[in-house]
Amino acid sequence: MQLELFITLLLVHSQVLGDSSSEEDLSKEHEDDHEKSSSHSDHWGYQDQTSWLSTFTACNGKSQSPIDIVTREVTYDPRLPAIKLDGYDLSDGPELTLQNNGHTLQLQLPNTMRIIQGFDEIYFAAQLHFHWGNTEVPGSEHTIDNIHFPAEIHVVHYNSKYSSVKEAASKPDGLAVLGAFIGIGLHENDNYEKILSVIKDVSSEASDTKIPSFNVRHLLPNSLDRFYRYTGSLTTPPCFQSVNWTVFNDTITVSRKQLAALEETLKAGHNESLSKNFRAPQQLNGRQVLASFPALQTRYGVSSETDSFSTTRVNGSQGALSRGDILAIAFGVLFVLTLLLFFLYAYQQRQKHSKSNLEARQNVIYKPANKEDV
Numbered sequence: 001m002q003l004e005l006f007i008t009l010l011l012v013h014s015q016v017l018g019d020s021s022s023e024e025d026l027s028k029e030h031e032d033d034h035e036k037s038s039s040h041s042d043h044w045g046y047q048d049q050t051s052w053l054s055t056f057t058a059c060n061g062k063s064q065s066p067i068d069i070v071t072r073e074v075t076y077d078p079r080l081p082a083i084k085l086d087g088y089d090l091s092d093g094p095e096l097t098l099q100n101n102g103h104t105l106q107l108q109l110p111n112t113m114r115i116i117q118g119f120d121e122i123y124f125a126a127q128l129h130f131h132w133g134n135t136e137v138p139g140s141e142h143t144i145d146n147i148h149f150p151a152e153i154h155v156v157h158y159n160s161k162y163s164s165v166k167e168a169a170s171k172p173d174g175l176a177v178l179g180a181f182i183g184i185g186l187h188e189n190d191n192y193e194k195i196l197s198v199i200k201d202v203s204s205e206a207s208d209t210k211i212p213s214f215n216v217r218h219l220l221p222n223s224l225d226r227f228y229r230y231t232g233s234l235t236t237p238p239c240f241q242s243v244n245w246t247v248f249n250d251t252i253t254v255s256r257k258q259l260a261a262l263e264e265t266l267k268a269g270h271n272e273s274l275s276k277n278f279r280a281p282q283q284l285n286g287r288q289v290l291a292s293f294p295a296l297q298t299r300y301g302v303s304s305e306t307d308s309f310s311t312t313r314v315n316g317s318q319g320a321l322s323r324g325d326i327l328a329i330a331f332g333v334l335f336v337l338t339l340l341l342f343f344l345y346a347y348q349q350r351q352k353h354s355k356s357n358l359e360a361r362q363n364v365i366y367k368p369a370n371k372e373d374v
Protein backbone atom coordinates (compact mmCIF):
# COMPACT_ATOMS: atom_id res chain seq x y z
CA MET A 1 0.00 0.00 0.00
CA GLN A 2 2.74 2.38 1.00
CA LEU A 3 4.71 1.38 -2.07
CA GLU A 4 1.72 2.20 -4.28
CA LEU A 5 1.39 5.58 -2.62
CA PHE A 6 5.07 6.21 -3.11
CA ILE A 7 4.88 5.33 -6.80
CA THR A 8 1.82 7.55 -7.26
CA LEU A 9 3.54 10.46 -5.59
CA LEU A 10 6.61 9.87 -7.72
CA LEU A 11 4.51 9.89 -10.90
CA VAL A 12 2.68 13.08 -9.91
CA HIS A 13 6.01 14.66 -9.02
CA SER A 14 7.51 13.77 -12.39
CA GLN A 15 4.43 15.20 -14.12
CA VAL A 16 4.67 18.51 -12.33
CA LEU A 17 8.38 18.85 -12.92
CA GLY A 18 8.80 17.21 -16.26
CA ASP A 19 5.58 16.45 -18.05
CA SER A 20 4.73 20.08 -18.60
CA SER A 21 7.21 19.80 -21.46
CA SER A 22 4.62 17.77 -23.25
CA GLU A 23 2.62 20.70 -24.46
CA GLU A 24 2.87 24.31 -23.54
CA ASP A 25 6.45 24.67 -22.55
CA LEU A 26 9.72 23.10 -21.48
CA SER A 27 11.21 22.26 -24.80
CA LYS A 28 14.87 21.80 -24.00
CA GLU A 29 14.38 19.06 -21.48
CA HIS A 30 11.99 17.28 -23.76
CA GLU A 31 14.60 16.04 -26.16
CA ASP A 32 15.98 13.78 -23.45
CA ASP A 33 12.53 12.63 -22.49
CA HIS A 34 11.78 9.95 -25.00
CA GLU A 35 12.02 6.98 -22.72
CA LYS A 36 9.72 8.75 -20.29
CA SER A 37 7.24 10.25 -22.73
CA SER A 38 5.59 7.07 -23.91
CA SER A 39 4.35 6.47 -20.40
CA HIS A 40 4.03 9.98 -19.03
CA SER A 41 1.53 11.13 -21.64
CA ASP A 42 -0.84 8.45 -20.34
CA HIS A 43 -1.31 10.53 -17.23
CA TRP A 44 -3.86 12.79 -18.80
CA GLY A 45 -5.94 12.98 -21.93
CA TYR A 46 -8.47 15.21 -23.60
CA GLN A 47 -11.40 12.81 -23.27
CA ASP A 48 -11.84 13.35 -19.55
CA GLN A 49 -10.73 16.89 -18.79
CA THR A 50 -12.47 16.99 -15.42
CA SER A 51 -10.03 14.38 -14.16
CA TRP A 52 -7.23 16.95 -14.60
CA LEU A 53 -8.72 18.83 -11.66
CA SER A 54 -8.03 16.14 -9.10
CA THR A 55 -4.46 15.43 -10.22
CA PHE A 56 -3.29 18.94 -11.08
CA THR A 57 -4.54 21.44 -8.52
CA ALA A 58 -3.65 24.49 -10.64
CA CYS A 59 -6.26 23.35 -13.20
CA ASN A 60 -8.91 24.43 -10.64
CA GLY A 61 -7.61 28.01 -10.65
CA LYS A 62 -9.63 31.12 -11.41
CA SER A 63 -7.45 32.26 -14.33
CA GLN A 64 -7.47 29.28 -16.61
CA SER A 65 -7.14 29.04 -20.39
CA PRO A 66 -8.43 28.85 -23.02
CA ILE A 67 -11.42 31.21 -22.88
CA ASP A 68 -14.26 32.28 -25.09
CA ILE A 69 -13.54 35.81 -26.31
CA VAL A 70 -16.83 37.68 -26.28
CA THR A 71 -16.17 40.50 -28.72
CA ARG A 72 -18.94 42.64 -27.24
CA GLU A 73 -17.28 42.47 -23.82
CA VAL A 74 -13.65 43.14 -24.69
CA THR A 75 -12.09 46.42 -23.71
CA TYR A 76 -10.30 48.41 -26.36
CA ASP A 77 -6.95 49.57 -25.01
CA PRO A 78 -5.09 51.83 -27.46
CA ARG A 79 -2.13 51.85 -25.08
CA LEU A 80 -1.33 48.16 -25.65
CA PRO A 81 2.12 48.17 -27.22
CA ALA A 82 2.45 46.51 -30.63
CA ILE A 83 4.09 43.09 -30.74
CA LYS A 84 7.56 43.15 -32.27
CA LEU A 85 9.35 39.91 -33.07
CA ASP A 86 13.04 39.43 -33.64
CA GLY A 87 15.09 36.53 -34.96
CA TYR A 88 12.07 34.67 -36.30
CA ASP A 89 13.68 34.23 -39.69
CA LEU A 90 15.67 31.04 -39.18
CA SER A 91 16.39 30.52 -42.88
CA ASP A 92 19.83 28.93 -43.37
CA GLY A 93 20.02 28.15 -39.66
CA PRO A 94 20.42 24.68 -38.15
CA GLU A 95 17.69 22.10 -38.63
CA LEU A 96 14.73 22.16 -36.28
CA THR A 97 13.29 19.25 -34.31
CA LEU A 98 9.66 18.36 -34.94
CA GLN A 99 8.05 15.86 -32.57
CA ASN A 100 4.87 14.06 -31.70
CA ASN A 101 4.80 14.18 -27.91
CA GLY A 102 1.54 12.30 -27.57
CA HIS A 103 -0.49 15.47 -27.05
CA THR A 104 0.46 17.65 -30.00
CA LEU A 105 2.77 18.27 -32.92
CA GLN A 106 5.58 20.40 -31.56
CA LEU A 107 8.48 22.28 -33.15
CA GLN A 108 11.42 23.19 -30.91
CA LEU A 109 12.57 26.77 -31.31
CA PRO A 110 15.89 28.46 -30.48
CA ASN A 111 15.90 31.27 -27.92
CA THR A 112 17.38 33.58 -30.55
CA MET A 113 13.74 34.02 -31.55
CA ARG A 114 12.32 36.71 -29.30
CA ILE A 115 9.44 39.04 -28.55
CA ILE A 116 11.32 42.32 -28.16
CA GLN A 117 8.32 44.61 -27.74
CA GLY A 118 4.85 44.07 -26.34
CA PHE A 119 5.62 43.25 -22.71
CA ASP A 120 7.63 44.70 -19.85
CA GLU A 121 10.38 42.15 -20.49
CA ILE A 122 11.89 40.41 -23.46
CA TYR A 123 10.56 36.89 -24.02
CA PHE A 124 12.54 34.05 -25.62
CA ALA A 125 10.87 31.45 -27.84
CA ALA A 126 10.86 27.82 -26.70
CA GLN A 127 8.52 25.87 -28.96
CA LEU A 128 5.40 26.05 -31.06
CA HIS A 129 2.63 23.53 -31.32
CA PHE A 130 -0.92 23.08 -32.57
CA HIS A 131 -4.42 22.22 -31.40
CA TRP A 132 -6.97 20.74 -33.79
CA GLY A 133 -10.20 18.78 -34.01
CA ASN A 134 -11.24 16.24 -36.61
CA THR A 135 -13.23 16.35 -39.84
CA GLU A 136 -16.47 16.93 -37.92
CA VAL A 137 -15.24 19.08 -35.05
CA PRO A 138 -13.25 22.32 -35.31
CA GLY A 139 -10.46 22.27 -32.75
CA SER A 140 -9.17 25.71 -31.82
CA GLU A 141 -8.80 26.22 -28.08
CA HIS A 142 -9.86 29.83 -27.89
CA THR A 143 -13.22 30.68 -29.35
CA ILE A 144 -14.58 33.98 -30.64
CA ASP A 145 -18.20 34.53 -29.61
CA ASN A 146 -18.45 30.78 -29.01
CA ILE A 147 -17.15 29.90 -32.47
CA HIS A 148 -14.28 27.43 -32.81
CA PHE A 149 -11.83 27.73 -35.69
CA PRO A 150 -10.54 24.52 -37.33
CA ALA A 151 -7.15 24.74 -35.55
CA GLU A 152 -4.88 27.01 -33.51
CA ILE A 153 -1.12 27.59 -33.35
CA HIS A 154 0.63 28.51 -30.09
CA VAL A 155 4.14 29.96 -30.07
CA VAL A 156 5.43 29.63 -26.51
CA HIS A 157 7.94 32.15 -25.12
CA TYR A 158 9.44 32.52 -21.66
CA ASN A 159 10.48 35.60 -19.76
CA SER A 160 14.17 36.36 -20.35
CA LYS A 161 14.65 37.04 -16.65
CA TYR A 162 14.38 33.29 -16.03
CA SER A 163 17.09 30.88 -17.04
CA SER A 164 14.84 28.35 -18.75
CA VAL A 165 11.29 27.77 -19.87
CA LYS A 166 11.06 25.13 -17.17
CA GLU A 167 11.90 27.65 -14.47
CA ALA A 168 9.56 30.25 -15.99
CA ALA A 169 6.59 27.92 -16.46
CA SER A 170 5.28 28.28 -12.90
CA LYS A 171 5.97 32.01 -12.47
CA PRO A 172 3.10 34.50 -12.83
CA ASP A 173 5.10 36.49 -15.40
CA GLY A 174 6.83 33.43 -16.77
CA LEU A 175 5.33 32.83 -20.20
CA ALA A 176 4.00 34.74 -23.19
CA VAL A 177 2.13 32.66 -25.75
CA LEU A 178 1.18 33.99 -29.16
CA GLY A 179 -1.95 32.26 -30.46
CA ALA A 180 -3.45 32.43 -33.92
CA PHE A 181 -6.43 30.75 -35.51
CA ILE A 182 -5.99 28.48 -38.51
CA GLY A 183 -8.82 28.37 -41.03
CA ILE A 184 -9.36 26.65 -44.34
CA GLY A 185 -8.39 28.46 -47.54
CA LEU A 186 -8.44 27.60 -51.21
CA HIS A 187 -4.68 27.36 -51.56
CA GLU A 188 -1.98 25.27 -50.00
CA ASN A 189 0.02 27.23 -47.42
CA ASP A 190 3.69 26.82 -48.43
CA ASN A 191 4.94 27.83 -44.99
CA TYR A 192 2.81 25.29 -43.14
CA GLU A 193 3.84 22.72 -45.73
CA LYS A 194 7.39 22.92 -44.33
CA ILE A 195 5.99 21.18 -41.24
CA LEU A 196 3.04 19.24 -42.65
CA SER A 197 4.98 17.65 -45.51
CA VAL A 198 6.93 15.57 -42.98
CA ILE A 199 4.14 14.94 -40.46
CA LYS A 200 4.04 11.26 -41.47
CA ASP A 201 7.57 10.89 -40.09
CA VAL A 202 6.30 11.61 -36.58
CA SER A 203 3.02 9.73 -36.74
CA SER A 204 3.81 7.57 -33.73
CA GLU A 205 3.98 8.97 -30.23
CA ALA A 206 7.38 10.13 -28.97
CA SER A 207 8.87 10.14 -32.46
CA ASP A 208 10.73 13.11 -33.88
CA THR A 209 12.40 14.25 -37.05
CA LYS A 210 14.56 17.12 -38.28
CA ILE A 211 13.28 19.69 -40.74
CA PRO A 212 15.16 22.45 -42.58
CA SER A 213 14.91 25.78 -40.79
CA PHE A 214 12.68 28.45 -42.28
CA ASN A 215 11.12 31.81 -41.50
CA VAL A 216 8.82 30.99 -38.57
CA ARG A 217 7.25 34.44 -38.80
CA HIS A 218 5.37 33.16 -41.84
CA LEU A 219 3.38 30.72 -39.69
CA LEU A 220 1.68 33.70 -38.03
CA PRO A 221 -0.86 36.10 -39.62
CA ASN A 222 0.50 38.82 -41.92
CA SER A 223 -0.58 41.54 -39.53
CA LEU A 224 0.05 41.22 -35.81
CA ASP A 225 -1.52 44.61 -35.08
CA ARG A 226 -4.92 43.38 -34.04
CA PHE A 227 -4.92 41.10 -31.03
CA TYR A 228 -6.68 40.19 -27.79
CA ARG A 229 -4.75 40.11 -24.52
CA TYR A 230 -5.56 38.45 -21.20
CA THR A 231 -3.82 36.64 -18.37
CA GLY A 232 -4.36 32.91 -18.22
CA SER A 233 -2.71 29.54 -17.96
CA LEU A 234 -1.19 26.62 -19.77
CA THR A 235 -4.08 24.86 -21.52
CA THR A 236 -2.67 21.46 -20.54
CA PRO A 237 -1.71 19.98 -17.19
CA PRO A 238 -0.19 21.21 -14.96
CA CYS A 239 -2.29 24.31 -15.96
CA PHE A 240 0.10 26.81 -14.32
CA GLN A 241 -1.40 30.31 -14.35
CA SER A 242 1.70 31.82 -15.85
CA VAL A 243 0.71 32.82 -19.36
CA ASN A 244 0.29 36.29 -20.75
CA TRP A 245 -1.92 35.44 -23.71
CA THR A 246 -1.98 37.19 -27.06
CA VAL A 247 -4.60 35.89 -29.48
CA PHE A 248 -4.42 37.47 -32.90
CA ASN A 249 -7.56 38.67 -34.63
CA ASP A 250 -6.22 37.97 -38.10
CA THR A 251 -6.13 34.32 -39.08
CA ILE A 252 -3.99 31.99 -41.16
CA THR A 253 -5.38 29.61 -43.76
CA VAL A 254 -4.21 26.21 -44.89
CA SER A 255 -5.79 24.00 -47.54
CA ARG A 256 -8.40 21.43 -46.61
CA LYS A 257 -5.87 18.72 -47.45
CA GLN A 258 -3.28 20.25 -45.11
CA LEU A 259 -5.78 20.48 -42.29
CA ALA A 260 -6.72 16.84 -42.89
CA ALA A 261 -3.03 15.89 -42.56
CA LEU A 262 -2.92 17.58 -39.17
CA GLU A 263 -6.17 15.98 -38.06
CA GLU A 264 -5.59 12.45 -39.27
CA THR A 265 -1.88 11.57 -39.26
CA LEU A 266 -0.72 11.50 -35.66
CA LYS A 267 -1.18 8.63 -33.24
CA ALA A 268 -0.93 8.56 -29.49
CA GLY A 269 -0.71 5.70 -27.03
CA HIS A 270 -1.72 2.39 -28.50
CA ASN A 271 -2.26 3.55 -32.05
CA GLU A 272 -5.13 5.83 -31.13
CA SER A 273 -5.77 8.85 -33.31
CA LEU A 274 -4.29 12.04 -31.87
CA SER A 275 -7.10 14.49 -32.59
CA LYS A 276 -9.44 16.84 -30.75
CA ASN A 277 -6.53 17.95 -28.58
CA PHE A 278 -8.20 21.10 -27.33
CA ARG A 279 -9.31 22.05 -23.84
CA ALA A 280 -12.83 23.38 -23.29
CA PRO A 281 -13.13 27.16 -22.72
CA GLN A 282 -12.71 28.15 -19.08
CA GLN A 283 -14.59 30.65 -16.93
CA LEU A 284 -13.36 34.23 -17.16
CA ASN A 285 -14.01 34.84 -13.44
CA GLY A 286 -13.94 38.60 -13.80
CA ARG A 287 -10.78 38.79 -15.88
CA GLN A 288 -10.60 41.58 -18.40
CA VAL A 289 -9.90 40.81 -22.05
CA LEU A 290 -8.20 43.72 -23.77
CA ALA A 291 -8.20 44.39 -27.51
CA SER A 292 -5.54 46.34 -29.35
CA PHE A 293 -8.14 47.49 -31.86
CA PRO A 294 -11.58 49.09 -31.72
CA ALA A 295 -13.34 46.23 -33.48
CA LEU A 296 -16.82 47.04 -32.32
CA GLN A 297 -16.44 50.72 -33.11
CA THR A 298 -16.08 49.71 -36.73
CA ARG A 299 -18.90 47.22 -36.46
CA TYR A 300 -21.26 49.79 -34.98
CA GLY A 301 -20.09 52.57 -37.24
CA VAL A 302 -18.51 54.67 -34.52
CA SER A 303 -15.23 56.02 -35.73
CA SER A 304 -13.91 57.88 -32.68
CA GLU A 305 -10.66 56.37 -31.51
CA THR A 306 -9.94 59.09 -28.99
CA ASP A 307 -11.81 57.47 -26.14
CA SER A 308 -9.83 54.82 -24.42
CA PHE A 309 -10.57 51.83 -22.27
CA SER A 310 -14.33 51.71 -21.88
CA THR A 311 -15.21 52.86 -25.39
CA THR A 312 -15.75 49.43 -26.80
CA ARG A 313 -17.80 48.30 -23.84
CA VAL A 314 -20.03 51.37 -24.12
CA ASN A 315 -20.40 50.96 -27.86
CA GLY A 316 -20.94 47.29 -27.37
CA SER A 317 -24.13 48.03 -25.46
CA GLN A 318 -25.59 49.63 -28.57
CA GLY A 319 -26.16 46.22 -29.99
CA ALA A 320 -28.02 45.01 -26.92
CA LEU A 321 -31.02 46.15 -24.93
CA SER A 322 -30.16 48.52 -22.11
CA ARG A 323 -31.74 48.11 -18.68
CA GLY A 324 -34.03 51.08 -19.45
CA ASP A 325 -35.23 49.42 -22.66
CA ILE A 326 -36.00 46.19 -20.83
CA LEU A 327 -37.92 48.05 -18.09
CA ALA A 328 -39.91 50.00 -20.70
CA ILE A 329 -40.85 46.79 -22.51
CA ALA A 330 -41.81 45.12 -19.22
CA PHE A 331 -44.07 48.02 -18.24
CA GLY A 332 -45.59 48.07 -21.72
CA VAL A 333 -46.42 44.37 -21.53
CA LEU A 334 -47.83 44.84 -18.01
CA PHE A 335 -50.01 47.72 -19.20
CA VAL A 336 -51.42 45.72 -22.13
CA LEU A 337 -52.08 42.75 -19.83
CA THR A 338 -53.91 45.00 -17.34
CA LEU A 339 -56.04 46.45 -20.14
CA LEU A 340 -56.90 42.96 -21.40
CA LEU A 341 -57.82 41.82 -17.89
CA PHE A 342 -59.97 44.91 -17.43
CA PHE A 343 -61.85 44.28 -20.68
CA LEU A 344 -62.28 40.61 -19.79
CA TYR A 345 -63.64 41.57 -16.39
CA ALA A 346 -65.97 44.18 -17.93
CA TYR A 347 -67.18 41.64 -20.49
CA GLN A 348 -67.86 39.04 -17.81
CA GLN A 349 -69.73 41.59 -15.69
CA ARG A 350 -71.81 42.59 -18.68
CA GLN A 351 -72.63 38.96 -19.49
CA LYS A 352 -73.55 38.31 -15.88
CA HIS A 353 -75.72 41.41 -15.77
CA SER A 354 -77.60 40.59 -18.98
CA LYS A 355 -78.10 37.00 -17.78
CA SER A 356 -79.62 38.13 -14.51
CA ASN A 357 -81.82 40.57 -16.41
CA LEU A 358 -83.00 37.71 -18.61
CA GLU A 359 -83.71 35.58 -15.56
CA ALA A 360 -85.52 38.47 -13.99
CA ARG A 361 -87.60 38.92 -17.12
CA GLN A 362 -88.28 35.19 -17.26
CA ASN A 363 -89.42 35.32 -13.65
CA VAL A 364 -91.72 38.14 -14.48
CA ILE A 365 -93.15 36.21 -17.43
CA TYR A 366 -93.43 33.04 -15.38
CA LYS A 367 -95.44 34.50 -12.49
CA PRO A 368 -98.63 35.14 -14.35
CA ALA A 369 -98.54 31.51 -15.56
CA ASN A 370 -98.37 30.38 -11.93
CA LYS A 371 -101.33 32.47 -11.21
CA GLU A 372 -103.31 30.79 -13.97
CA ASP A 373 -102.37 27.37 -12.60
CA VAL A 374 -103.59 28.32 -9.22
Ligand SMILES: [Zn+2]
Pocket: 023, 024, 129, 130, 131, 154, 235
Ligand atom coordinates in the same frame (compact mmCIF):
# COMPACT_ATOMS: atom_id res chain seq x y z
ZN1 LIG B 1 -1.21 25.10 -26.72
